[in-house]
Amino acid sequence: MKLVKLKNIKIIGRIDNMDYDEKNDYYICKNGKKLFDNKIINRKSKTGYKSKITCYICKECRDCQYKSSCIKGNNSKIPLENRTKNLQVSKLFHEKRKENLKRIISPEGCQLRMNRSIQAEGAFAQLKQNMKFRRFLSRGKENVLSECIIVAIAHNISRLHNKIIKNKRGVYLHHLKEVF
Numbered sequence: 001m002k003l004v005k006l007k008n009i010k011i012i013g014r015i016d017n018m019d020y021d022e023k024n025d026y027y028i029c030k031n032g033k034k035l036f037d038n039k040i041i042n043r044k045s046k047t048g049y050k051s052k053i054t055c056y057i058c059k060e061c062r063d064c065q066y067k068s069s070c071i072k073g074n075n076s077k078i079p080l081e082n083r084t085k086n087l088q089v090s091k092l093f094h095e096k097r098k099e100n101l102k103r104i105i106s107p108e109g110c111q112l113r114m115n116r117s118i119q120a121e122g123a124f125a126q127l128k129q130n131m132k133f134r135r136f137l138s139r140g141k142e143n144v145l146s147e148c149i150i151v152a153i154a155h156n157i158s159r160l161h162n163k164i165i166k167n168k169r170g171v172y173l174h175h176l177k178e179v180f
């Protein structure tokens with residue numbers, strides 16, 4: 001079980017810190033109690049995105065010793081003794097999150113992230129230092145856009161020239177160095 005920390009405090013009420021049983025579709029809290037699905041809510045955001053939220057509830061929170069740190073919201077009208085733990089989970093979101101994490105941690109993902117950080121910073125450094133480009137010389141959106149395009153073309157020609165000289169045409173990514 002992976003615990004999420006916030007300012008050196010383990011937040012036991014978070015979904016990331018609970019075990020999930022996929023077969024029977026329930027979560028297990030720190031006290032060993034089960035949170036079963038109660039209802040499904042269909043939400044639509046302001047942008048029009050539709051999501052399906054599954055609500056989980058624990059019915060055995062009466063005498064739980066972790067209740068004060070598990071249930072959030074101190075300004076509720078219902079006293080803490082009468083409240084139960086509720087979770088709202090978007091299963092699609094968590095599925096996509098796991099897929100993305102797998103992709104990011106993979107060797108190819110690490111190589112792409114490393115190259116992205118190199119390429120983005122290097123382009124600005126080249127423009128500012130080597131090409132002495134500090135500010136736009138024209139005014140107006142169209143003129144600034146055309147000047148920006150000319151600078152980008154000049155930068156790309158410079159990179160192509162360097163690749164031709166170093167005989168590195170067709171090589172697009174730097175390789176990761178193995179660390180033992």
